[in-house]
Amino acid sequence: PQDDMRAERARASFASRNVAEALNGGKEVLEKRSRMVAQLEKLPWGQKSQRAFLSREQEYVQALRAAMGIWQLMQSGQLSIEDGLEMRNLLAFPGGLELHIGMFIPTILSQGNDEQQKHWLPLAQSLKVIGTYAQTELGHGTFVRGLETTATYDAESQQFIVHSPALSSTKWWPGGLGKTSTHIILMARLFINQKDYGLHAFVMQIRDLSTHLPLAGITVGDIGPKFGYNGVDNGYLIFDHAPIPRNAMLMRYAKVTPEGKYVPPPPANAKASYATMVYVRATIVEDAGWYLARAATIAVRYNAVRRQTAASAGDKELQVLDYQNTSATLLPLVAVAYALIFMGKSAMGMYKQFEKGRDKGDFSMLPELHVILSGMKAVSTWTAADGIEQCRRGCGGHGFSALSGLPNLFASYVQNVTWEGDNNVLCLQTARHLLKSCETATAGKAVHGSAAYLTASQQEKSGKCKVASAMDWRVTDVLVMALRHRAARLAFEGHDLLHKRGKGTLHFEGPAWNGMTVHLIRMARAHSQLVLLMTFAEAVQQAQVEPTARKVLEQLVALHGITTLLTELGDFLIDGHVTPSQARTLQEQQHELLVELRPEAVALVDGFGFEDYQLNSCLGRSDGNVYNALLQAAKSSPLNQTEEGPAWHSVLKSWLDPATRQEARSKL
Amino acid sequence: PQDDMRAERARASFASRNVAEALNGGKEVLEKRSRMVAQLEKLPWGQKSQRAFLSREQEYVQALRAAMGIWQLMQSGQLSIEDGLEMRNLLAFPGGLELHIGMFIPTILSQGNDEQQKHWLPLAQSLKVIGTYAQTELGHGTFVRGLETTATYDAESQQFIVHSPALSSTKWWPGGLGKTSTHIILMARLFINQKDYGLHAFVMQIRDLSTHLPLAGITVGDIGPKFGYNGVDNGYLIFDHAPIPRNAMLMRYAKVTPEGKYVPPPPANAKASYATMVYVRATIVEDAGWYLARAATIAVRYNAVRRQTAASAGDKELQVLDYQNTSATLLPLVAVAYALIFMGKSAMGMYKQFEKGRDKGDFSMLPELHVILSGMKAVSTWTAADGIEQCRRGCGGHGFSALSGLPNLFASYVQNVTWEGDNNVLCLQTARHLLKSCETATAGKAVHGSAAYLTASQQEKSGKCKVASAMDWRVTDVLVMALRHRAARLAFEGHDLLHKRGKGTLHFEGPAWNGMTVHLIRMARAHSQLVLLMTFAEAVQQAQVEPTARKVLEQLVALHGITTLLTELGDFLIDGHVTPSQARTLQEQQHELLVELRPEAVALVDGFGFEDYQLNSCLGRSDGNVYNALLQAAKSSPLNQTEEGPAWHSVLKSWLDPATRQEARSKL
Numbered sequence A, B: 001p002q003d004d005m006r007a008e009r010a011r012a013s014f015a016s017r018n019v020a021e022a023l024n025g026g027k028e029v030l031e032k033r034s035r036m037v038a039q040l041e042k043l044p045w046g047q048k049s050q051r052a053f054l055s056r057e058q059e060y061v062q063a064l065r066a067a068m069g070i071w072q073l074m075q076s077g078q079l080s081i082e083d084g085l086e087m088r089n090l091l092a093f094p095g096g097l098e099l100h101i102g103m104f105i106p107t108i109l110s111q112g113n114d115e116q117q118k119h120w121l122p123l124a125q126s127l128k129v130i131g132t133y134a135q136t137e138l139g140h141g142t143f144v145r146g147l148e149t150t151a152t153y154d155a156e157s158q159q160f161i162v163h164s165p166a167l168s169s170t171k172w173w174p175g176g177l178g179k180t181s182t183h184i185i186l187m188a189r190l191f192i193n194q195k196d197y198g199l200h201a202f203v204m205q206i207r208d209l210s211t212h213l214p215l216a217g218i219t220v221g222d223i224g225p226k227f228g229y230n231g232v233d234n235g236y237l238i239f240d241h242a243p244i245p246r247n248a249m250l251m252r253y254a255k256v257t258p259e260g261k262y263v264p265p266p267p268a269n270a271k272a273s274y275a276t277m278v279y280v281r282a283t284i285v286e287d288a289g290w291y292l293a294r295a296a297t298i299a300v301r302y303n304a305v306r307r308q309t310a311a312s313a314g315d316k317e318l319q320v321l322d323y324q325n326t327s328a329t330l331l332p333l334v335a336v337a338y339a340l341i342f343m344g345k346s347a348m349g350m351y352k353q354f355e356k357g358r359d360k361g362d363f364s365m366l367p368e369l370h371v372i373l374s375g376m377k378a379v380s381t382w383t384a385a386d387g388i389e390q391c392r393r394g395c396g397g398h399g400f401s402a403l404s405g406l407p408n409l410f411a412s413y414v415q416n417v418t419w420e421g422d423n424n425v426l427c428l429q430t431a432r433h434l435l436k437s438c439e440t441a442t443a444g445k446a447v448h449g450s451a452a453y454l455t456a457s458q459q460e461k462s463g464k465c466k467v468a469s470a471m472d473w474r475v476t477d478v479l480v481m482a483l484r485h486r487a488a489r490l491a492f493e494g495h496d497l498l499h500k501r502g503k504g505t506l507h508f509e510g511p512a513w514n515g516m517t518v519h520l521i522r523m524a525r526a527h528s529q530l531v532l533l534m535t536f537a538e539a540v541q542q543a544q545v546e547p548t549a550r551k552v553l554e555q556l557v558a559l560h561g562i563t564t565l566l567t568e569l570g571d572f573l574i575d576g577h578v579t580p581s582q583a584r585t586l587q588e589q590q591h592e593l594l595v596e597l598r599p600e601a602v603a604l605v606d607g608f609g610f611e612d613y614q615l616n617s618c619l620g621r622s623d624g625n626v627y628n629a630l631l632q633a634a635k636s637s638p639l640n641q642t643e644e645g646p647a648w649h650s651v652l653k654s655w656l657d658p659a660t661r662q663e664a665r666s667k668l
């Protein structure tokens, strides 16, 4: 297999290192990463070779130990915070601190007043307390306004009394809540004098710092194993009239005075928490590309060295990547992984730009960011999750082995379609905006931002695809126009349908809306697919790469666009934008691109720039030495600790061992 | 939630019990099942409540203990073999004996001569030996002819010397091989006097019966954890010149004489092993429906009691099943689960019919069975695997919890797309037959069997869909005609393409073939989808159910057909068989059917007839009491054994506990 891998690398027309540098932020970043990997491989908690064998309990403990290891390095000044984050990324071992880092500290930063920040941040940063974010309840995730936990102000004692009024109000899911966190950001319904002021955030201690036992009025535990992500102790939490002091409420915006007067938040509050959400979604989009890239790297490398089936006896067997079905599965996934990585960069860039404005009080970019990122979070995580599983299946039997790294990649990744807003629900948010834009356009006014194409709706509606010869499909504008046409058509159809169902008015909730969500979700997907292709094409034009590399990336853009059209072909044929004969040439072009890109396949995944340490996969090894890796890894499986295995004495012996059988019989 | 569940059951227009009886083989079967579940729930190894919490080692040992438990009941005469199989099915706990039951004993039965059967069967049936089936190697799965392990005959000692000539010839994957089996059916390349006679089957002992240690020349172990199916110890095996006696070769067909003369098998051998393969695939098709039905039952029940989002404050929140996107995901999966269950029954019926003929030497039904079941194995396992994951995602956050039962259902099921013939490879086999049928049809001769429609190809080619009003889409014939038209078009296009690529001849392998496998796989899928719909429609007409039930099942047939067309819409539009305006009414009809079927949803999944014990899901409970079930189950998670959790003393305390911190500091 190693020879095949070397041959693959020699075939490519461009230098993969050049692409890897462009994608990862330069030569220095990659070099530093290599050094960091070497460092991690020497640390006891940096080892990955036993990862696949850990029990849930071991995974939980070891993930926490590794996180503490990084924290220690940062605290002792051996690692900058930035490098600590990079190390966490390389380690890829989610554990009990994820929410402390990702939500507890950020929420105090954004919602706490100066005094609260001064109190909590040093404690949190030195891990004298560990926190999580407790919002979701057994009965409510999506519908945040339906949360039931109450925090009732008692002016006499100047305390809030936190209580779970029903089984369904049990807090459920918060990461690190089960056995790790001493504190939480509590999202609860604020009551003062029987009046409900809605959801507010509180910092609340739940465990004793010396014993780690739950405080009075607190029942807390782990919610049990999950599909993946098992190093994290997602937890449950029930309150029985648990008191917290008045200043536990995060009071940067809303306030409760000692006497129990409620001071409502200024509107900036809503915008600020919006901004946080938008930021998190931008990171999810970025991650989607990198996770899919991991799986694609493993699958492409393995399928380049896997040989299976010879036409005649004695012939060399074919590399599996040479079967059209394999390349037609994997190469479009490589393409969309690139697309998503560039999309993530673009989203982050937009967010950074927004941040600059925000600091001067300008929130005007926020709505547009919200529209793009809601739908894009959905499309990117669906694409990545489904793509990872396709990569896994593309590796045949060995892809089912945990040692391939692919099962865990899928099972741990796929939560992304659900958390931080279920994908369907997010698509509905984007759809709402698109419908409002249709309303604007219909009124003859201009729509701005990514949906600006709706302004020129009439032209779009009647537009016909201009492809005359097959090669025309490689022109980005042709592909973009087709996607734009479809997005506009679906948006206006949705608009008309909602109008009709609402008897002349647009209701963005209720039966009219709920009974047409299939179309609404499709609208949002179509819009997001358009933005993705446009962003990808533009990014490739601007990428800091050599001409040879750009040429191949341009082919990827075409492959991505063509594959999107083919996957949703009915949408383009149904109104005649694409004619049947154009559709046939579309299919042919895809096949030709697959042939042209075939020799670039391994270089393209090398271009993501992963270290073997990151992939931690017997099949994805850079050197192609896959069979040896599988065998060596299997040997260290815990089931192999004894030759007889764990069932010999307790179960098997009394059946199999002739002497024991005899004994057993003579006892009867 | 329990009230919602009761209300759902009251809404249905038919008696679910009536359907459950028809599907499961009658009232008595269901009653017996309930009794058996009651019995299992009292047995120590019959408990399922801790399943989600087991470590790999525990899962392996406990699955084996349960299998032995059933075996014991059968041996002591308390259980018939048939009931033992049903109990195994209810227990749903795959372990180290799967291959003993599924391949070791059957292969001895089909390939062993009388003497060998007399010797081995009693040993195997009383578990004095445990066997598996060792075919796949690290380097070869799909391409069986490429297997490398050798069995070289030594006439002097009258032994075969079994050897692994290369790393890639390491046996890899056999279930139960790792730590359980004492014997294997070995598939190895037979060599006599340096001549290679190809693959043959041998029975070989690999472990000492008294010590369970590997015999001389044998290296054996477990291949490590997998995506799912972790109770099974799939294993690896390396031979170092290990000797086995001459009569270890299964000699019902081929033989080697003591002097080393090879007696080739009669042609019936090939047909017999074909028949076994066909049988296994029929069981896979049947299982596909039942597995998807499990997931659909869980998801539909949960989404019927899950309420999320109220339009206005104070309104009752909507059942999630009332959002169109949810019903559009779940109801078509319910429909296709029914379709696959009926398809499985039909395939089994055909197989039984073939068996009758076979016993009189008539193998004529075999090719047709092979064509149908190769493609259908692929389509059914793809549909079930993807459908299970859709059900899981449809349950939001709680679907990610192992306590929902869905993650394990997916992870353990999905191997079915790979083993017993990778789905792509199987589709290519069906495609090959379809192309040959096209050749026959083109020559003006009649094609028989499921592809008979190719005979009348010319009519089919020009056929236009006759839908005039939307309701026409409910007519089975219209749907069947559309699917048949598409299948024929794709088959003839494939035929023409292969002709062209092969410059006038059809090569069923080699570059021309390998470079068009995407089209070939699609052809096979189209054919199988057609067979599935036809079989479903016919089975519903013949089902022993009350008229109210039949009416709803007929709606399911229409929903299934319409959904298939919508999913592959481009294929129907591209040659004008379906016009754009017909396609629009197709979409509308689907939505109307979803509305009509909505009140039947819970009754339809009740109609599968599962016991709660079988589903073992906190979300899928028949009574709808989901939140309580989640909380109670979580409490028994091993991570909750102590209040502090497993990381407190070893990891957390030194950071969090003020006293320990001080100590640590004073030590510096």
Ligand SMILES: Cc1cc2nc3c(=O)[nH]c(=O)nc-3n(C[C@H](O)[C@H](O)[C@H](O)COP(=O)(O)OP(=O)(O)OC[C@H]3O[C@@H](n4cnc5c(N)ncnc54)[C@H](O)[C@@H]3O)c2cc1C
Pocket (backbone or CB within 6 Å): A099, A133, A134, A135, A136, A139, A140, A141, A142, A143, A172, A173, A174, A175, A229, A234, A415, A418, A419, A420, A421, A422, A423, A424, A425, A428, A517, B306, B308, B309, B320, B323, B325, B326, B393, B394, B395, B396, B397, B398, B400
């Ligand atoms: C791994 C993981 C980690 C998590 N970590 C945390 C954490 O740290 N802190 C925390 O507070 N929470 C956490 N959560 C909870 C998470 O935020 C919720 O699971 C998520 O918001 C989805 O909500 P839900 O589970 O209520 O889904 P539901 O809303 O119940 O969704 C079920 C189904 O209904 C559909 N649906 C629901 N509402 C609508 C609608 N209005 N229109 C159309 N369709 C609808 C959805 O599309 C979905 O298919 C975590 C969840 C997971 C899986």
Ligand SMILES: Cc1cc2nc3c(=O)[nH]c(=O)nc-3n(C[C@H](O)[C@H](O)[C@H](O)COP(=O)(O)OP(=O)(O)OC[C@H]3O[C@@H](n4cnc5c(N)ncnc54)[C@H](O)[C@@H]3O)c2cc1C
Pocket (backbone or CB within 6 Å): A306, A308, A309, A320, A323, A325, A326, A393, A394, A395, A396, A397, A398, A400, B099, B133, B134, B135, B136, B139, B140, B141, B142, B143, B172, B173, B174, B175, B229, B234, B415, B418, B419, B420, B421, B422, B423, B424, B425, B428, B517
């Ligand atoms: C859970 C599990 C249990 C198993 N149990 C057993 C057992 O008990 N005994 C045993 O002997 N084996 C067992 N196996 C092995 C199993 O039979 C093989 O994994 C299976 O046959 C697929 O072969 P492969 O792994 O070599 O896939 P590969 O052939 O390597 O497939 C890799 C990819 O290449 C594609 N491909 C391969 N050849 C072609 C072609 N000619 N044309 C087009 N595409 C092609 C496939 O579609 C796939 O996408 C088991 C496997 C699993 C996953």
